[in-house]
Amino acid sequence: MLQVWNTESGAECSLNGPVGQVNALESVYNLLFAGVEDGVILAWKGTYETNITFQLAATLKGHTHGIISLVAGVVNRLYSGSKDHTIRVWDHENWQCIMTLNGHDDVVKSLMCWDKYLFSGSLDCTIKVWASTEDGSLEVIYTHSEEHGILALSGMTDPDVKPILYCSCSDKSIHLYELPTFTDRGRLFAKQEIQTLQIGPGGLFFTGDQTGLLTVYTWLAD
Template sequence: MPISSSLSARLGAGGAVPSPAPAPTRWSPYARPSESRRGGGGGGCTKVCRPPLRLEPATARLLGAAQKAAASRSSCGKEATASDVAAPTLRRRGEQKSNPKPAETNEVLPVEESRGTGGFSFLCTLAGHTETISGISMPMGSDKLYSGSADGSVRVWDSNSGKCVDVIKMGGKIGCMITHDTWVFVGIPKSVEAWNTRTGMKLSLRGPSGLVCSMTIKDEMLFAGTADGRIMAWKFPAEENDSEPVSILIGHERHVISLSASATRLYSGSLDKTIKVWDLKTLQCIETLSEHKSAVTSVLCWDQNLLSCSLDKTVKVWAATESGNHRVIYTHAEEHGLRTLFGMHRVGSTPVLFCSLHNSNRIRLFDLPSFGEMGELSSQKEVKAIELAVVAGGLLFTGDGAGELKVWRWEPATPALAQTPAQQHCASPENSD
């Protein structure tokens, strides 16, 4: 869908975001390179590869500038729900405004204690979306945070002040959103919209017949899972706007709602209860994993293993055998179905696995590989989108079914939880299903 012609100017270059060594790093269904490519065009170009952004303003709008921040500490202990959080709220713990606020203004609370939250402390809520947040993006070299929602809008937030500075109407429900280098990709019905936050370039990738539900990018190929069970593959960067897919991967019978890529394989999770394994060179399905008994809601590559979760209330850890096929080596059971997996590396310690629960307002945090419990994060409703900003302070963002975008801070001084002896190492043969 075309976006407003003023988008190029509004996206801008933004200030560079520092990435000190101690900051945690992310691992998730799509890989983010450790540094930007030369030229900033997302495709390794040393100069601008396409003409400047020229779009049709009649089909979409940008709504207004940032609202006036008027939030202050609540006297009744409710959570923050303001879309216009003052800069000190995000930058310094415990700092509060002393001026009274109007009764109708949303409230901002001080940072919550990190006890029971796996080392994360709550900062604030960014309000504005009215439906499920389906993607969160923080491109490299940008001081803007992007959130996409089923309400059909992408909200642009200033990461220093917490203010919503733009609302981009996409003209349809947003099924997913990812980041790669300086690019933001937005999956909507019948297309993937992509724009470069550094250069302002914009692309529309055509081909899907329905909603784009999941995306990942690997080896200059963009893959998009759709509601009709197909996976579209485009060469990226595309040579022209309105590019058609170079390949269509067919095999799933229902929505492809999660994609993850390893060095040589693409994994797709579907509502048809299966995970399909695709060879990245041939783009052929080489294996179908059918151990889950309900919809597979998220797949995630971790080290040499594959993690998957399902509405069958399990997280499964898969490993490749000598023959190249996959088998389950560990199953973790929950009391609820599971919706989203996300991972974070901690410097000098073991990784953290985030598991959001289906039809619940909780995200469970586990130490890997022990699956030792680390704590929980809460929201209003089920969380679909999780993103980590690799900056000083380690900001984490969670988006839920109520349209609530929460900001958390990772506290690196929190001692790492030791592995639980009672939990079996997921790579041990005796853990096999």
């Protein structure tokens, strides 16, 4: 079961439907997506005029193992990463899977859209950069290798407005890379694996690790 709150009114709504653990959430427009351990993606349509109400709109099936990551892209696209080592591309207007991306050899832990590219991070110790081809499919245009598995990806700009990729690895560190060259910009360290990264306003970014610690960082101007 999922719980949804209106942060202004405090109104609460319970969403039934998931069978098993919910590993990933994503929202776009009035849609809320949940990636579940049984390999299914559930989609709800919400209304917010008075009380919060959600209605189950679709059940997306295709993955053979649990969904671990979700991210919304442009042109009604939803991307899902799974324990079955694949990425699926969905059209959330007609609820169809339009593409299955193979290339990783382990769990796809994180997905990120940046500009016209899709980034995927996996426990196979690689980050793959995908781009559209002339026929509309996606292909890997670059693979970056790490010594440890990838747990989470996120990105923001530094004070010089240069795009920076944050990459959490299973060695309890976050690697910072300047895009598009993947130039090393340093590392951050934690006591346990950092499972989630989130970008905030005003140059802030947040990390959550397995000790239950939430840490807030900000860029310092040179």
